[in-house]
Amino acid sequence: MPAADLEPLLPPGKKISFVKSGPSGFTRCRVMVDGRSAVTSIIDQWESGTSLTNVAYSTYGLTSDSVKKKGASYIVSDSKAVAHASCSKLQKEGHELFTVIRKEQGTVDETAMEKAITAFAAAVSTSRQCTASHA
Numbered sequence: 001m002p003a004a005d006l007e008p009l010l011p012p013g014k015k016i017s018f019v020k021s022g023p024s025g026f027t028r029c030r031v032m033v034d035g036r037s038a039v040t041s042i043i044d045q046w047e048s049g050t051s052l053t054n055v056a057y058s059t060y061g062l063t064s065d066s067v068k069k070k071g072a073s074y075i076v077s078d079s080k081a082v083a084h085a086s087c088s089k090l091q092k093e094g095h096e097l098f099t100v101i102r103k104e105q106g107t108v109d110e111t112a113m114e115k116a117i118t119a120f121a122a123a124v125s126t127s128r129q130c131t132a133s134h135a
Contacts, residue, residue: 005119006031008112009039009103025095027129042100043085043124055098056082068110074117078107081117087130099124 010016013033022028025045030037046055056062056075066077074083085097099121101113124130 001116001119001123005116006039009101009108009116011036011038011105013038037104040100040102040104041120042102043129044098044100045095046098048094048096050096050098052082052084052098060100060102069114071114071118074114074121076110076113076117078110078113079103081113083117083121085121085124085130087125089131097124097130 010031011033013036015034017032017035019030019032020027021030022042027043029041031039031041044055044059052073052075057064060080060082062075062077062080062082066080067075068078069076073086074081080100080102083099085099087097099117101117101120103113
């Protein structure tokens with residue numbers, strides 16, 4: 001994901017670091033600015049057929065009144081966004097990947113959040129996690 005797409009979500013600060021964690025099928029990366037969590041990105045594996053709306057609303061806390069923009073493959077609020085990643089191959093058959101970006105403090109305009117989630121989903125879609133078999 002290009003840094004320029006994430007930059008509008010970050011607060012001012014001097015030191016940026018990353019903390020990656022998560023079990024199989026779930027990857028979380030926290031972007032830290034001066035030791036404080038600023039943005040969390042998540043790659044989450046769900047059973048095939050799970051809807052974007054279900055992932056966004058039931059799991060990641062978006063509500064219909066908080067949605068600022070909705071596209072065919074993403075839902076955006078001013079502090080969270082969820083998108084479906086298009087994968088040619090998956091680590092686990094019968095599953096698909098969804099991506100999440102959450103701004104930890106404050107809000108940002110929906111255009112910046114939309115740009116960040118679509119760039120993140122595109123990067124995941126072309127990553128090894130989406131293009132290589134893991135039998």
